[in-house]
Amino acid sequence: MDDLVASNRHAVWTDSEELECVSVLPEVPNTASFTFRAVSGALFDFQPGQFMTLELPLPDGVIHRTYTISSSPSRPRSISITVKAQPDSIGTRWMLDHLVPGTRIRAMGPAGQFTLLNYPAEKYLFISAGSGITPMMSMTTWMFDHGTEPDIVFINCARRPSEILFRGLLEHMATRLPGLYVKWVIEEPERFIPWTGFQGRFNQLLLGLVAPDYLEREVFCCGPEPFMHSVRDALSGLGYDMDHYHQESFQAPVATEAEIPELDDVTPDGSIDAEIVFAQSQRTERCTQNDTVLAVTRASGLNIPSGCTFGVCGTCRIRKLEGEVHMVHNGGISEDDIAEGYILACCSYPMGKVTVDV
The missing domain is CATH 3.40.50.80 (Nucleotide-binding domain of ferredoxin-NADP reductase (FNR) module)
Structure with a gap:
């Protein structure tokens, strides 16, 4: 065995070879770091931030789970992953309960573009x-x-x-x-x-x-x-x-790189027209998606109480009756209020026609 390890001292691990778990370190609740080495003594070559897919031999059959590598390629003699079990976890729960030093498993990778x-x-x-x-x-x-x-x-x-x-x-x-x-x-x-x-x-x-x-x-x-x-x-x-x-x-x-998804977040566009209907005042004002509800309200001569104008204090909370806004607040409104249709006028941008209770 010693001769085998010596002969492979500078070889690079490939996923044709099993990994052997050599340590299990409990971290925070329901979380542990598992460290693996190649049986042959081969070194690990990967990019920091990449992931591996583990083949886990559960009693009902083999399953595959993907985890980010938490160790660094600058320390190539071992490789570590850190896993956290959620209430519905199957593979991770099995690892925390059954994967112990000496266990050998198969793995695929490393791979990934997040580096x-x-x-x-x-x-x-x-x-x-x-x-x-x-x-x-x-x-x-x-x-x-x-x-x-x-x-x-x-x-x-x-x-x-x-x-x-x-x-x-x-x-x-x-x-x-x-x-x-x-x-x-x-x-x-x-x-x-x-x-x-x-x-x-x-x-x-x-x-x-x-x-x-x-x-x-x-x-x-x-x-x-x-x-x-x-x-x-x-x-x-x-x-x-x-x-x-x-x-x-x-x-x-x-x-x-080809698999990196395009982000489809909603982003206000100043070249796109929008419209705000003030239900109580029976007025309609045209604007763009880059105008906040508060700014349009003030420009129209109406009044909404406001304070920080940064989505913190919650003073400008009003009810949205119809339409969609893009709101980026900083803690000034609760999720329950949002579910009931409230918005903060200072950080809400109309995405089309919006009706507010003002």
């Missing part, structure tokens, strides 16, 4: 939520090991502090790497544990606070689709060039 090597830049902005942090961890470790000082603003959003993945590792790297700026954002604190960082949901205000030069940065984003949609809305609403935005989906990582 900073495809988009070299002087400044990066990594934005993730939950286990979407894994490709960012791989890319950050790669740059840390590269030996030069990068410029990375690293934002990770989690439900609570105890659910932040890789917190200790990233904060340790930040103490050794002056160009790494780590920012944690939680939805809610934990009892009896003071939290002095950011709290709330990702929005434009938060973006301006943690990365005021975001317009100059190459953005990589990974997390649940609603989270990534909010990130895209925040960036595009602030004039960011979305050609420099890249994302990886939990559900559909892409293997080739």
Whole structure:
């Protein structure tokens, strides 16, 4: 065996060879990192941010699950994935319950286009939520090991502090790497544990606070689709060039450049006409998609109470009776209010004909 390992010391692993699990590290609740090595001792060659597909031998039959690699190719003797089980997880739940050191499985890959090597830049902005942090961890470790000082603003959003993945590792790297700026954002604190960082949901205000030069940065984003949609809305609403935005989906990582989907987000267009009907005042005003409901209201001589004009205070909340608006708020309205038809006039853009109760 020793002779075999020695003879393959410089060989590169291919997915024709099984992987052997050599360690299982519990991370946060329902989450663990699994480290694998090639049985032959071959090295791993991949790009930071890529993914692998594992063949999992469940009792009812083999299933395949795709996971981002959380380790870095700068440490090629092993490869790690970090998985988080959801309530409906099957493959990940099996891994957490049954995959132990010594287990051998088959894997396919690595593959994927979500890597900073495809988009070299002087400044990066990594934005993730939950286990979407894994490709960012791989890319950050790669740059840390590269030996030069990068410029990375690293934002990770989690439900609570105890659910932040890789917190200790990233904060340790930040103490050794002056160009790494780590920012944690939680939805809610934990009892009896003071939290002095950011709290709330990702929005434009938060973006301006943690990365005021975001317009100059190459953005990589990974997390649940609603989270990534909010990130895209925040960036595009602030004039960011979305050609420099890249994302990886939990559900559909892409293997080739041709498979990268076109983003079909709704974006207001100043060249497209719109119309706002003020139901109480019995007036109609023409405008464009780039005009906020508040701006059109003021221009027409009507009055809506307003405060911050940035979607924070909620003062300009009104009811939308008909039509669609594109609203990018910063926490000034609840999901329940939105479901009942309310909007914030200061950050709502009419996408066609809209009727409001004013």
